[in-house]
Amino acid sequence: MGLLRNLFCLANVGQFLYVLYFRYELDLPGIRYQSFGKQNPFASKYLPFLTYWNIFLQISYFAVCFGHELLTSETWGEDETSPRSKLAATLHKTRDFVFSTLAFPLGLFTTISFWLIYSVNRNLIWPVFLDQFYPLWVNHLVHTSCLISQIIEMLTVYHTYPSTKIGVRTTIGFFLCYLVWILFLAFHKGVWIYPVLQKLSPLGRTFFIAAFGILGGSLFVVGRVMNEKVWKETAQTNNASKMN
Numbered sequence: 141m142g143l144l145r146n147l148f149c150l151a152n153v154g155q156f157l158y159v160l161y162f163r164y165e166l167d168l169p170g171i172r173y174q175s176f177g178k179q180n181p182f183a184s185k186y187l188p189f190l191t192y193w194n195i196f197l198q199i200s201y202f203a204v205c206f207g208h209e210l211l212t213s214e215t216w217g218e219d220e221t222s223p224r225s226k227l228a229a230t231l232h233k234t235r236d237f238v239f240s241t242l243a244f245p246l247g248l249f250t251t252i253s254f255w256l257i258y259s260v261n262r263n264l265i266w267p268v269f270l271d272q273f274y275p276l277w278v279n280h281l282v283h284t285s286c287l288i289s290q291i292i293e294m295l296t297v298y299h300t301y302p303s304t305k306i307g308v309r310t311t312i313g314f315f316l317c318y319l320v321w322i323l324f325l326a327f328h329k330g331v332w333i334y335p336v337l338q339k340l341s342p343l344g345r346t347f348f349i350a351a352f353g354i355l356g357g358s359l360f361v362v363g364r365v366m367n368e369k370v371w372k373e374t375a376q377t378n379n380a381s382k383m384n
Contacts, residue, residue, distance in 0.1 A: 142209065142213060145205075145209055145296075145297075146206060146209050146210070148292070148296075149202045149203075149205045149206035149209065150202075150206060152198065152199075152202040152289050153199055153202045153203055153206065155281055155285060156195045156198050156199045156202075156281075157199060158281070159195055159278070159281050159282055160186070160192075160195060160196075160199075162278060163185050163186070163192070164181065164182075164185060166185075166273055166274075168270075168273060188322075188325060188333045189333065190246075190249075190250065190318055191250055191254070191282055191283065193246075193318065194246045194247060194249075194250045194286060195282070195286075197238075197242055197243060197246060198243060198247065198286055198289065200238075201235070201238050201239065201242075201243040202289075204231055204234055204235050204238065205235055205293075207231055208228060208231040208232055208235055211224055211227055211228035211231060212228050212232075235299070236299040236300045236301070237302060237310075239290075239293065239299050240299055240301045240302060240307055240360065240363060240364070240367070241302065241306075241307050241310040241311050241314075241360060242310070242311065242314055243290060243293075244290045244293070244294065244359070244360075244363045245311050245356060245359035245360050245362075245363060246286075246314070246356075246359075247286035247287055247289065247290035248286075248287055248290060248359050248362070248363075249352075249355065249356045249359055250283060250286055250287070251283055251284055251286060251287035252287075252355070253352055253355070254266070254283045255283065255284075257336060263335060264334075264335050264336035264339065265334065265335065265336060266279070267335065294363070294366055294367065294370060295370060298367075298371045298374045299367060301363075301364050301367055304360075304361065304364065307360045307364065308357060308360050308361065310360075311356065311357055311359065311360040312353070312356070312357040315353055315356040315357065316353075319349060319353065322334075322337075336348065
């Protein structure tokens with residue numbers, strides 16, 4: 141399990157790094173949402189889009205997982221007060237918190253929201269002309285693989301969830317930060333970075349943002365329920381040990 145776990149973490153880091161490299165090397169002629177200008181390709185290619193916020197988060201998450209796995213194997217049998225054991229414990233807590241509040245909800249949200257809008261009218265989220273630059277398999281690496289990776293993570297590793305109050309606040313807080321960001325780009329830069337937001341009326345944008353905000357916030361609860369169902373016996377054992 142240890143070797144497979146390490147390979148899984150490294151494979152995810154590698155695939156998402158490739159996605160970043162692919163996008164960095166890609167020049168999209170006349171693209172309207174490169175609002176930061178050509179002088180700052182990193183900002184213009186990555187920062188506007190929730191998809192790439194998600195990719196950076198997934199890379200960070202699986203890097204933490206890999207570091208935790210390495211330290212756990214090296215500190216097996218060591219005193220819990222040793223520096224390595226303390227670092228391993230810190231990474232364990234970080235892994236569980238980030239998974240439950242950000243990595244899992246955002247990974248699912250990216251896939252669900254993209255393909256939901258795509259199925260209604262793809263030009264609202266992924267205009268046809270992008271197909272000549274993004275092969276379908278790259279599109280799936282960007283918008284689908286995160287859901288698959290997070291589901292596998294949920295099914296293979298037990299995570300301790302924070303309280304619903306803390307978890308929901310953290311997840312919603314993240315989405316609110318992104319909402320402020322896209323509103324800043326809209327009103328300061330004059331660009332709605334998603335075609336669907338450009339086409340909607342102000343009232344329509346309000347309902348659209350609210351609906352997807354509720355979806356994003358609820359995914360923490362979805363993850364918590366799934367975790368309790370999948371790891372019911374493990375959770376009961378942990379709770380019993382805490383009470384003793």
